[in-house]
Amino acid sequence: MADDPQDARMRTIRARNRALLLVLLGLVALFYVLTFVRMGGH
């Protein structure tokens, strides 16, 4: 059965938003840990 184009569109956008959220959370975690490592003298 063919997908409704609007549903497919919303699914694509939602998946991209979730991926972007994960990337941003990853960056926050990266800079958080990085700060401690660099402050530790490395």
Place this chain on the structure above:
Amino acid sequence: MNELPTTAVSPLDAGAAVGDYVQILKPRVMSLVVFTGVVGLVLAPGHLHPFLAAVAILCIAIGAGASGAINMWYDRDIDAVMRRTAGRPLPAGRMAPGEALGFGCVLAVGSVAVMGLAVNWVAAELLALTIAFYVFVYTMWLKRRTPQNIVIGGAAGALPPLIGWAAVTGDVSWGAIALFAIIFFWTPPHFWALSLYRAEEYAAAGIPMLPVVAGARETKKQMLLYTLVLWPVTAAPWLLGVSGALYAVGAGGLSLLFTVAAIRVWRDESDRSARQMFAFSLAYLSLIFVLLLVDHGLGGGR
């Protein structure tokens, strides 16, 4: 209020899917780049905090992906002509050109900035040089103009071990240059093996690969010469004391097999040997770098 007409929605209205963004990063190329970068990082004398080493590798991977994305943006016209690349997100119409360019530029700037802030600015400058060389020198200048495109352009793919090395030491030494030279001299026979059996597609796309411009015989001769040059080049890490005897023996054996593959291509008028050599060239480079790692792990080198 009017409802949106459902039949008028095209895939591009939603923008590209997550999988398309991953695909324009050229993950298979990225994996080899990351691996060679890791070897540079491991072989370099000195110590780098494991977290910073992981960040350096992440930056190398993202920088390689950024180069791939910008390359796909620029080459979308010729990608549409070639069967091997016609299914990529841009020529297939699943991603708008601006999306790919923007994505690539953000990743390029981000990877260089994080490398500089987290690791050191020598590694960041080398990463920036790699991205710029791949985009401006290879993709935009050489690729469509000269059969030496992948010879000179191969420098971009050869730089990741230098970046890994510089992430640890903050400079570039002869050991790092030896790793660079291995990939630099491996690139032409690797790509020419592919272009021998894809010559028609390259010709249709207007890319002056060596088999298209100089013919199959000249290409095969050049491939054989490069495999011979790889003998002393792959021995360089051992001669410089970066690696030990185990690596030297293994690299010699692999180079012998690579030369035998080139001789088979020279003798074979069909595509079969070229296809086999292309597949073996990937295994050759991977195994050379695996040998470097194993030898280092066993205490080889000075």
